[in-house]
Amino acid sequence: GAGVSQSPSNKVTEKGKDVELRCDPISGHTALYWYRQSLGQGLEFLIYFQGNSAPDKSGLPSDRFSAERTGGSVSTLTIQRTQQEDSAVYLCASSLDYRSYEQYFGPGTRLTVT
Amino acid sequence: GDSVTQMEGPVTLSEEAFLTINCTYTATGYPSLFWYVQYPGEGLQLLLKATKADDKGSNKGFEATYRKETTSFHLEKGSVQVSDSAVYFCALSEETSGSRLTFGEGTQLTVNP
Numbered sequence: 001g002a003g004v005s006q007s008p009s010n011k012v013t014e015k016g017k018d019v020e021l022r023c024d025p026i027s028g029h030t031a032l033y034w035y036r037q038s039l040g041q042g043l044e045f046l047i048y049f050q051g052n053s054a055p056d057k058s059g060l061p062s063d064r065f066s067a068e069r070t071g072g073s074v075s076t077l078t079i080q081r082t083q084q085e086d087s088a089v090y091l092c093a094s095s096l097d098y099r100s101y102e103q104y105f106g107p108g109t110r111l112t113v114t
Numbered sequence: 115g116d117s118v119t120q121m122e123g124p125v126t127l128s129e130e131a132f133l134t135i136n137c138t139y140t141a142t143g144y145p146s147l148f149w150y151v152q153y154p155g156e157g158l159q160l161l162l163k164a165t166k167a168d169d170k171g172s173n174k175g176f177e178a179t180y181r182k183e184t185t186s187f188h189l190e191k192g193s194v195q196v197s198d199s200a201v202y203f204c205a206l207s208e209e210t211s212g213s214r215l216t217f218g219e220g221t222q223l224t225v226n227p
Contacts, residue, residue: 033214033215035217042219043203043217043220044217045214045215045216048212048213048214050212055212056211056214059214091157091158093215098209098212098213099213101146101148101213102160102163103160103213105157105158105159106157107156107157108157
């Protein structure tokens with residue numbers, strides 16, 4: 001079956017511009033997670049959704065970052081006024097629900113801020 | 115807060131050598147423990163998991179045992195192959211935190227023929 005998909009796979013943007021990253025979870029998975037993978041910080045949690053609600057946004061690095069999920073499916077991570085330190089690979093994962101042990105990861109979106 | 119510490123890499127081995135990658139953790143509750151693997155050019159994949167003390171996770175010849183007394187979850191394989199070359203991440207999750215994953219730094223493994 002289809003796995004987690006993310007788009008775009010690569011995004012190059014100029015400092016100060018806004019970007020939107022999209023995640024399509026596995027059908028039927030109610031929990032969705034965003035992580036960031038960067039050279040300096042490793043793999044870090046950003047936010048998770050159970051259904052359309054985000055019980056834990058504690059990993060979002062600043063108020064320039066926001067995320068939403070609609071219809072219990074697709075999620076969008078938005079970064080406003082991008083900075084060079086936002087350059088990273090943004091990973092999305094989904095699981096059956098937040099009690100499920102296994103998260104399935106998408107291929108990621110590589111964001112480069114110039 | 116929760117944290118995971120992995121042995122520093124990179125690790126370079128010859129084919130058929132024995133592999134150990136050390137992982138220790140700090141957690142407030144009773145976490146589940148995982149090893150994820152990232153092959154070159156691919157996404158993160160779950161390699162194995164253990165959900166309670168003394169559980170042993172195993173997959174593809176890899177094993178790890180959940181040791182509560184030493185707060186460790188070391189990854190082992192008796193005979194590595196070139197195809198095992200990848201980055202390995204130790205991670206934990208707690209249901210009270212929505213099962214978000216806390217990752218170690220990752221260990222790059224290269225296996226030479």
